[in-house]
């Protein structure tokens with residue numbers, strides 16, 4: 001078996017946003033490293049296809065960082081991903097400041113079907129407070145241009161951010177919906193260690209986001225988006241009918257994925273180990289009880305650009321037992337509005353027995369899950385408690 005989805009990580013941004021702890025580095029637009037890195041990822045795709053690590057992928061996603069910062073370099077990578085000929089969806093993440101008409105057109109011609117655009121807010125003061133380098137006008141231009149070219153568009157938004165009010169949040173949502181996007185992601189601000197925001201909080205210069213504000217903004221988004229024909233299909237994701245992101249749904253349903261690039265994550269079932277062993281001999285043999293392996297690429301971007309062979313890459317490696325894999329899948333199932341599937345419950349029951357039924361019954365009794373095992377409103381709002389209780393099943 002091979003990976004059925006492909007993720008390419010582009011760890012370059014023009015500058016670092018105040019809240020960001022993603023694997024991305026401020027990089028000059030003319031830095032030759034970006035082109036070399038894109039070429040190295042193309043080399044890795046070829047090698048993974050040759051070793052059988054990936055075969056006929058259903059979806060591909062080029063994320064970051066800021067893939068659109070690469071300009072034409074990203075077009076070549078998109079063309080390489082599209083050349084599998086098997087993709088039902090090819091997404092590129094883009095930030096408004098670099099999404100010109102010419103680049104959008106080139107991406108369309110290369111086979112990209114979907115753009116995920118980092119709008120975050122349509123209030124210039126809020127954008128500046130986040131350290132974003134675009135303004136609302138540029139974001140709307142990017143959305144309108146991409147829609148004109150016929151892409152599926154996701155607008156990515158943030159709530160519970162500095163300066164945001166109920167009224168400015170409504171303005172952002174209305175402004176984005178006015179462009180005709182078919183998908184909206186809504187993420188609350190998190191204060192992550194090592195970010196400019198974390199330093200400002202530590203220095204007493206900034207407040208920690210308020211849980212009440214976060215819940216209120218999520219509820220406001222839910223009410224408005226639901227009234228405009230968007231269905232919430234995952235805790236942070238809303239889509240018009242037929243426009244849910246296939247790539248992200250693959251992540252949440254335990255489908256193997258190959259992530260290439262600095263910071264990219266991969267996940268395989270250990271039954272795929274022959275292809276894994278051919279591609280990554282440096283990993284050694286998995287433990288006898290391992291059912292799943294998760295890799296996070298720790299290779300430095302400059303090293304990767306100069307030494308692209310898969311056998312040269314370094315990883316943080318995590319092996320999961322069958323029980324841990326099932327607990328992980330239960331957690332992921334509880335993120336989605338369709339809930340935990342009967343087939344997954346049946347597989348998990350074979351391993352966890354009555355403990356599973358006790359856990360699910362208590363989550364239903366406490367109002368986190370409906371009888372259908374779909375998350376309730378309480379389950380959406382207090383997701384960490386819900387996922388934490390399901391993860392407790394991993395240790396038996």
Ligand code: SF4
Pocket residue numbers: 012013014015016017020021022024064065066095118
């Ligand atoms: S553009 Fe995205 S990845 Fe880049 S620094 Fe800002 S939040 Fe992080």
